[in-house]
Amino acid sequence: MIGPVIALLLQAAPLEQPIPDEALEARAQAIMRETRCMVCENEPVSQSTADMAVDARRAIRRQVMEGATDEEIRDFFVSRYGQHVSFRPPLDGWAILLWGFPFALVAAGLAMFGMKLVRNRPSGLAPVSDDRGDEVG
Amino acid sequence: MIAELGHLLAFLALGAAVGQSVLGLTSGGEAARRLAVAGAIFAALSLLTLIISFVRLDFSVELVAAHSHSQKPLLYRIAGAWGNHEGSMLLWCVIMAGYGALAALTMREGKLRDRALGVQGLLTVGSFLYLLFVSSPFTRLADPPFDGAGLNPLLQDPAVALHPPFLYLGYVGMSFVFSLAAAGLINGEIDRDWARRTRPWALGAWSCLTIGIALGAIWAYYELGWGGWWFWDPVENASFMPWLVAAALVHSLIVTEKRGGMASWTVFLAVLAFCLSLLGTFLVRSGVLTSVHAFAVDPARGTILLIGLGLAGGAALALFAWRAPQLKAGPEFDPVSREGALVLNNLFLSVSAALVLVGTVTPMVLQWMGEAKLIAPEAASMSIGEPYFQLTLAPMVAFLLLFMPLAQAAPWRKAEMTPLLKWLLPSAIIAVLAALVALAMGGWGVFLGFGVLVGVWVIAGVAQDILRRAGAGGWRRILKLPLTVWGMAIAHIGMGVFVIGATVETAARTEQTFPLAQGQSAEMAGWSFEFQGVKIVDGPNYVATRADILATHDGRTELLQPEQRSYPVSEMGTTEVAIRKTLGGDVYVALGDQLRDQDGVWRIRIAHHPLIDWVFGGAALIAVGGFMSLAARLRRRSAANAEAPAAPTPEPAKPEAGVGASA
Numbered sequence: 001m002i003g004p005v006i007a008l009l010l011q012a013a014p015l016e017q018p019i020p021d022e023a024l025e026a027r028a029q030a031i032m033r034e035t036r037c038m039v040c041e042n043e044p045v046s047q048s049t050a051d052m053a054v055d056a057r058r059a060i061r062r063q064v065m066e067g068a069t070d071e072e073i074r075d076f077f078v079s080r081y082g083q084h085v086s087f088r089p090p091l092d093g094w095a096i097l098l099w100g101f102p103f104a105l106v107a108a109g110l111a112m113f114g115m116k117l118v119r120n121r122p123s124g125l126a127p128v129s130d131d132r133g134d135e136v137g
Numbered sequence: 138m139i140a141e142l143g144h145l146l147a148f149l150a151l152g153a154a155v156g157q158s159v160l161g162l163t164s165g166g167e168a169a170r171r172l173a174v175a176g177a178i179f180a181a182l183s184l185l186t187l188i189i190s191f192v193r194l195d196f197s198v199e200l201v202a203a204h205s206h207s208q209k210p211l212l213y214r215i216a217g218a219w220g221n222h223e224g225s226m227l228l229w230c231v232i233m234a235g236y237g238a239l240a241a242l243t244m245r246e247g248k249l250r251d252r253a254l255g256v257q258g259l260l261t262v263g264s265f266l267y268l269l270f271v272s273s274p275f276t277r278l279a280d281p282p283f284d285g286a287g288l289n290p291l292l293q294d295p296a297v298a299l300h301p302p303f304l305y306l307g308y309v310g311m312s313f314v315f316s317l318a319a320a321g322l323i324n325g326e327i328d329r330d331w332a333r334r335t336r337p338w339a340l341g342a343w344s345c346l347t348i349g350i351a352l353g354a355i356w357a358y359y360e361l362g363w364g365g366w367w368f369w370d371p372v373e374n375a376s377f378m379p380w381l382v383a384a385a386l387v388h389s390l391i392v393t394e395k396r397g398g399m400a401s402w403t404v405f406l407a408v409l410a411f412c413l414s415l416l417g418t419f420l421v422r423s424g425v426l427t428s429v430h431a432f433a434v435d436p437a438r439g440t441i442l443l444i445g446l447g448l449a450g451g452a453a454l455a456l457f458a459w460r461a462p463q464l465k466a467g468p469e470f471d472p473v474s475r476e477g478a479l480v481l482n483n484l485f486l487s488v489s490a491a492l493v494l495v496g497t498v499t500p501m502v503l504q505w506m507g508e509a510k511l512i513a514p515e516a517a518s519m520s521i522g523e524p525y526f527q528l529t530l531a532p533m534v535a536f537l538l539l540f541m542p543l544a545q546a547a548p549w550r551k552a553e554m555t556p557l558l559k560w561l562l563p564s565a566i567i568a569v570l571a572a573l574v575a576l577a578m579g580g581w582g583v584f585l586g587f588g589v590l591v592g593v594w595v596i597a598g599v600a601q602d603i604l605r606r607a608g609a610g611g612w613r614r615i616l617k618l619p620l621t622v623w624g625m626a627i628a629h630i631g632m633g634v635f636v637i638g639a640t641v642e643t644a645a646r647t648e649q650t651f652p653l654a655q656g657q658s659a660e661m662a663g664w665s666f667e668f669q670g671v672k673i674v675d676g677p678n679y680v681a682t683r684a685d686i687l688a689t690h691d692g693r694t695e696l697l698q699p700e701q702r703s704y705p706v707s708e709m710g711t712t713e714v715a716i717r718k719t720l721g722g723d724v725y726v727a728l729g730d731q732l733r734d735q736d737g738v739w740r741i742r743i744a745h746h747p748l749i750d751w752v753f754g755g756a757a758l759i760a761v762g763g764f765m766s767l768a769a770r771l772r773r774r775s776a777a778n779a780e781a782p783a784a785p786t787p788e789p790a791k792p793e794a795g796v797g798a799s800a
Contacts, residue, residue, distance in 0.1 A: 018649055029648070034524050042370055044522075046648075047363035049730050049740065082515060087522025098499065098521070102492040102529045106536070109484040117472045125471050127548035 019061055028064045031073055032057055034087040044087065140198045143186030144275040147227070147265060150179035150234060154261035157237065161255025162323075169254045170241040176261065177238035180231045184218070187227060187274055191218045197281035200224060200274045206287040206706050208678035216298035220289070222422060222438075223274035225301055229418075230264045232305050236313040236338075237261060249334065252320030253313070260312050263445050271438050287706040290679065296356040304349030304376060308414040310342025311379060314386070315411035315453065318404045322456040327400045327464050332393035335407065337770045339390060342410075343383040344763030350376050351756035362712030362727045364648065364744045366752060369526045374497040375417030378490050382410045385486035387763070392479050396549060398467025399476075402483070405457060412450040413490070419443055425501055471551040478544030485537040492529050496521045527643075531584065534636060538591035541629055542598025546605065546796045560796045564601055568594035575641070588640025595633035599626045605796065620769035628762025631755045638751025642722075648744035650729065654737050662745040664690045664724055666697075671728070671739065679704045681713070684728045684739065688717060699728040699741075722747035 019025040032046035037053040045053040045060075056077070063073045077085045089095050153176030161169035187200075191214050196202040204221045205214055213220075219228040237257040244250040268274075292298075314335060321331045353373065358366040367373060386406040393403045419425075423439020470476040500519050507517020542561055572590035603626055607614040651659040653668035660666075669685040679702040686697045697715035704710070717724040722745060729740030 034522065036520055036522075042368070043363075044368075047361075047365070082518045084518035084520050087520045088524035089519055089521050095519075098495065099525070099529065101495065102488050102533065105488045105491065106484065106533070109481075109488070113472055113477070113481065113484075122469045122471055125469065125474075125551040127474070127552060128550045129548055 017061075019065055024064050025061075027070070028057075028061045031060050031064070031070060035060070035074075035077055036081075036085045036087060038081055038085060139186045139189055139195070140275045140277060143183045143190075144269075144273070146179045146183035146186065147230070147269060147275070150176045150183060150230070151262065151265040151269065153179060154234065154237075154258045154265060156258075158255050158258025158262060161251050161253075161258055163255075164251075166246070166251030166254070169251060169258065173234070173237040173241040173254050173258070177231075177234040180227075180234040184227050184231045187224060188215055188218045191215065194285065196283070196285055197278055198274075199276040199278050202278060202282050202285050204287075205285040206678065207284050208706065209285075209287065209293070210677060212295070212298060213293050216292075219301050220292050220298070223268075223272045225305070226264070226268045226272050226422075227274050228301065229305055229309055230261065230268050232302075232309040233257070233261050233264050233312055236310060240313060240338075244334065248324050249317070249320050249326070249331065252323050253316040256316035256319040256323075257313055260316065260449065263449070267438075267441060267445065271441055284706075287678075287704065290702065290704040290707055290709050290711050291360060293711075294356060294360055296352045297360070300349055300352040300356060302349075303345050303352060307342050307344075307346025307349050307383075308376075308379065308418065310338065310345060311383065311411040311414045314339050314342060314383075314407050315449070318407035319453055319456060321404060322453075322460040325460055325463060327393075327404045327460075329394055329397045332390050332400075332403065336387065336390045336394055337767050339383060339387050339407070339410075340763050340767040340770070343380070343387055344760045344767065346376065346380050346383065347756055347760040347763065350380060351753055351760070354756070355753055358749070359714055359716060360711065362714055363742075364646070364714070364725045364727075364746055366642075366749070369496075369522050371497050371501075372421050374493050375420045378493050378497070379410050379413040379417060381486050381490035381493065382406055382413055385483045385490070386410055387766075388479050388482050388486075392467070392476055396467050396470070396476060397465070398470065399480070399483075400464045400467065401457075401461040404461070404464075406483075406487075408450070408453040408457060412446065412453075413494070415442070415446040415449065416494075419446060420497070468550070470549070473547070473554050474552050475544055475547040475549050478540050478547055481540050482537060482544060485533045485540075489530055489533045489537075492533075493526065496525055496529075531587075535587060535591050538595045538632065538636060541595050541632070542602065545598065545602045545625065545629070548796075552796075557796050560605075561598060561601065564594055564597035567597045582644060585640050585644035588636055588644075592633040592635075592637035592640070595636075596630050599629050599633070602626070620765055620772065624762045624764075624766030624769055626762070627765060628759050631758025631760075631762055633755070634751050634758060635755025638748045638755055641748045642746055642752055645747050646745060648742065650740050650742045652732055652735075652738050653741050654735075654739075659741065659743060661743050662724065664688055664743075666726070666741070666743060668739070668741060670737075674700075676702065678706065679711075682728065684741070686715070686726060686741065688724065688726070697726050699726045701728050718750075723749050 019028060029046060033044050035045045035056060037043045037045045037048040037050055037056070039050050039052045040048045043053075045056040047053075059076070060073055063076065068076075074086055074088070083090065089098055091099060153172045157169045157172040157176060160166070160172065190198045190201050191205055192211065194201065194205060194207055194214070196205075200221060200223050201217075204224075205217045209217065217224075219225045237254060240250065240257065241254060244253075317331070317335045317338065318327075321327045321335075350373075353376070354366040357368070358364060383406075386403065389399050389403040389406060392399045419439060419442040423442060425439060472480075500521055503512070503517045503519050506512045507514050542564060543557060546560070547557060568590050571593040572586045575589040576586045603615060603618065603622070606618055606622060610617075647662060649659075649661055651666075653659060655668060655670040658665055658667045665688070667687040667689070669687060671682050671684045674681045674683050681700045681702045683698050683700045686699070687694050688697050695717070697717060699715040700713040702711045702713060712727055714725055714727040717726075725744040725746055727742040727744075729742055732738045732740065
């Protein structure tokens with residue numbers, strides 16, 4: 001008789017307990033930091049004291065302990081609240097452009113730099129020291 | 138009377154700015170100069186009248202009634218004058234007119250000065266029109282209240298009181314850089330002399346912007362109660378974009394000044410820096426985004442700001458398109474040279490600015506498209522936050538820092554890669570060892586290891602560069618190195634310190650919320666914390682709930698007292714965290730709420746922020762380095778003026794030629 005009562009009490013306890021395993025807890029906290037608190041102003045659930053944030057933290061810890069992947073936990077929130085809930089933009093569709101364009105720009109810049117190095121590299125130039133930098137020629 | 142006087146003075150400043158722009162752009166340089174000074178004095182006096190109204194708590198002025206209160210301490214009554222939309226726009230106008238006056242008083246006579254004053258006059262006119270017709274701070278109330286509505290208590294803080302002035306010194310400082318660019322384009326002279334005269338303004342504005350951003354980050358760290366110093370909030374990004382472009386600008390200006398190269402790119406950056414400042418102002422002031430900072434929600438204001446941005450940016454870009462093809466290309470250089478390294482610096486910095494811009498604006502554009510029914514509502518909701526910016530920006534910063542020591546030591550025009558790399562071998566070894574130590578100390582992953590690697594690489598590279606420049610002269614010679622060299626060295630060390638601090642803090646911070654009842658303890662990061670309950674304490678204009686927490690570490694115990702403050706006037710609360718500084722970082726304790734269903738049990742949030750002071754210290758070093766470079770420029774100029782009558786002396790040839798010179 002007393003066993004189930006204690007179990008019930010434990011379940012009802014609103015305390016936020018960290019996951020004993022440090023690696024899992026660190027993963028849970030990383031996900032909390034990139035999940036938006038939907039009732040707050042531009043805050044992740046890791047920071048907020050709002051009820052939604054408390055519930056979300058608990059849900060994240062529970063799923064991490066149940067062995068869900070980061071991806072599955074993100075999908076859990078996105079399917080309920082929309083893409084807005086995740087501070088991490090998806091890596092599919094046109095959003096690949098969003099992730100990729102800085103690297104494409106740098107690659108293009110480096111390629112132009114390399115072309116100059118290989119193709120029409122100027123010849124016969126002599127170095128100019130700091131102090132003589134002003135002497136253009 | 139005083140508000141009406143301020144209103145009148147603002148109109149006088151507007152009039153002076155109209156005259157300044159017309160005369161400066163035609164042929165009345167000397168008159169434009171006087172009007173610029175007079176306008177700045179009018180504008181400053183106008184701000185002074187507003188400050189007096191705030192200090193004297195004149196609640197018949199609408200702005201004072203809305204943003205001040207009789208219980209507010211004096212410092213925040215003064216800061217309250219710019220802690221709101223209208224007042225901050227007046228501050229903007231004052232600083233803009235002030236830069237014009239500073240130029241009028243310090244710049245050498247000539248076409249560049251006159252045209253720049255003219256363009257600055259146009260920008261000042263636009264700012265004052267915006268101030269006087271859509272955000273006047275001088276409006277009176279017919280029926281003044283007995284007391285004011287108070288300031289947002291989150292903003293009742295010294296860091297945030299100084300944050301707007303520095304931010305605006307940076308943002309608006311870019312306006313004069315813009316004016317110089319426009320003037321140079323009108324004159325068709327974007328040359329070495331133009332760059333020499335523009336660089337101090339860019340350095341000053343950029344350094345002030347650095348301080349302004351750092352103050353905002355410090356404030357967020359200790360005031361918002363969760364220990365974050367940067368959240369990639371659009372408001373923060375709004376100030377970071379012009380900072381990145383201005384950082385690229387102060388480097389490309391070196392190439393233009395020393396070698397006459399990259400002229401059209403440099404002038405483009407000069408235009409862009411101010412356009413992004415305006416865009417940032419638009420984002421913050423228009424209410425297009427919802428965040429703690431954006432306290433002005435008025436679409437009309439936003440629209441007018443956007444039109445102003447379009448006019449200034451469009452006109453400057455048209456000028457650029459017209460003149461840029463006529464600009465002379467600089468002398469040829471080998472890709473492996475200091476010029477080449479600075480080109481790469483500009484590549485990484487401008488791509489960084491682009492990704493911050495796109496990441497900030499995309500969610501707003503999507504939301505707008507969703508509301509206009511152009512796309513489906515599911516597609517319109519997207520957040521772009523920390524994961525995106527960290528993953529895309531970190532490689533850019535890593536590249537930037539990898540090339541930094543090379544840029545410092547390479548000679549102009551042509552360098553040899555092999556001797557340069559051989560010479561830097563000690564720095565590379567130190568950096569790799571430091572990264573291995575960091576990785577061995579905790580399992581924090583590749584991100585942290587790489588941050589430490591590039592940070593230490595830069596710091597060691599600067600040290601090697603200083604030793605190289607001193608040559609055989611030893612310590613004496615080191616102390617006598619030119620101020621420009623020290624400015625660069627300190628700013629670059631600051632960058633290394635910042636990157637180490639930022640990556641270690643981000644990767645290795647720990648935080649935990651403990652629900653504690655009186656007498657219970659929690660353990661974290663080698664400390665134990667015993668909660669001894671809360672008490673109610675009265676403050677000057679708030680009531681505080683203060684927790685007593687006994688923190689024990691290494692057998693020594695001390696009392697930490699985090700608070701929650703409640704401000705009855707504004708019906709708002711703030712968190713005052715308790716921070717215990719240690720050599721390795723901060724122990725950070727915040728008092729949360731009492732649990733709803735358990736009386737006497739409080740959420741106590743405890744965090745450890747390793748190397749957090751390196752983050753702010755690094756930013757401070759960057760700003761100090763910028764100011765030192767600026768000071769070197771001014772000193773050299775006054776020396777040149779003193780020597781002006783004499784015949785120009787040929788510069789003595791010095792032996793050092795940089796590493797990797799192929800002579």
